[in-house]
Amino acid sequence: MENKQFTLEDQSLLEELLLHRRDVRGNNFLSDPISDEIIDKLLQAASMAPSVGFSQPWEFVLIRDAEIKQQVADNFAAENKKAANAFSDDKQQRYQQLKLEGILEAPLNIAVFYKPSVKPVLGQNSMLEAGEYSVVCAIQNIWLMARAMNIGLGWVSILNPEEIKQILNAPTENKLVAYLCLGYVKTFYDRPELEKKRWEKRKTIRSVVYSEGYP
Ligand SMILES: Cc1cc2nc3c(=O)[nH]c(=O)nc-3n(C[C@H](O)[C@H](O)[C@H](O)COP(=O)(O)O)c2cc1C
Numbered sequence: 347m348e349n350k351q352f353t354l355e356d357q358s359l360l361e362e363l364l365l366h367r368r369d370v371r372g373n374n375f376l377s378d379p380i381s382d383e384i385i386d387k388l389l390q391a392a393s394m395a396p397s398v399g400f401s402q403p404w405e406f407v408l409i410r411d412a413e414i415k416q417q418v419a420d421n422f423a424a425e426n427k428k429a430a431n432a433f434s435d436d437k438q439q440r441y442q443q444l445k446l447e448g449i450l451e452a453p454l455n456i457a458v459f460y461k462p463s464v465k466p467v468l469g470q471n472s473m474l475e476a477g478e479y480s481v482v483c484a485i486q487n488i489w490l491m492a493r494a495m496n497i498g499l500g501w502v503s504i505l506n507p508e509e510i511k512q513i514l515n516a517p518t519e520n521k522l523v524a525y526l527c528l529g530y531v532k533t534f535y536d537r538p539e540l541e542k543k544r545w546e547k548r549k550t551i552r553s554v555v556y557s558e559g560y561p
């Protein structure tokens with residue numbers, strides 16, 4: 347249908363989805379499998395994302411195999427050890443208590459890749475990163491569609507991308523953009539877990555908006 351108009355009710359539904367979308371980690375995943383039909387819906391949502399020059403430069407690897415997940419989880423453990431060292435004493439201790447992934451607990455993992463185009467892409471000359479930004483748009487679509495189906499998603503970035511590529515036998519030119527963990531959840535928190543645990547606070551919008559340039 348062309349020129350579809352949305353109602354105020356539709357708007358508030360989107361607001362609710364945005365408000366209740368959460369990053370879900372291993373302490374909150376249930377083991378119930380996600381059906382192929384639902385996975386298909388999530389991937390359809392990804393494919394509706396905007397992309398530079400309509401290049402659709404995304405590729406997805408679905409992972410349910412326990413052994414592959416274990417290899418990824420081992421990689422997380424090694425990277426997370428290094429990440430903890432970036433913080434000093436007290437914060438390091440608090441960091442170590444955080445659960446920052448759900449690789450083994452989530453029944454479905456999805457590795458999301460950026461596949462650079464071999465041909466020139468309309469609009470991707472001056473800002474090459476626009477290709478990777480497009481992949482992030484697809485990830486956000488999956489995140490919101492998952493939430494609409496009451497499925498939790500956690501984004502894991504504490505991984506060595508080259509080692510994950512090797513584990514998944516990914517083509518050399520592909521770039522790992524995200525590693526996602528998906529599953530039904532025990533509880534969707536009402537606030538970011540990192541806020542509940544007093545690691546970070548939400549910024550006010552006023553503190554990040556400038557008018558007509560930076561002062
Ligand atoms: C690019 C990106 C990478 C992230 N990587 C991780 C991660 O490695 N581990 C983790 O626990 N959360 C990760 N997150 C989730 C954020 O911590 C989370 O989005 C933030 O704390 C706000 O919480 P919310 O998503 O529940 O609103 C990542 C989120 C983004 C967008």
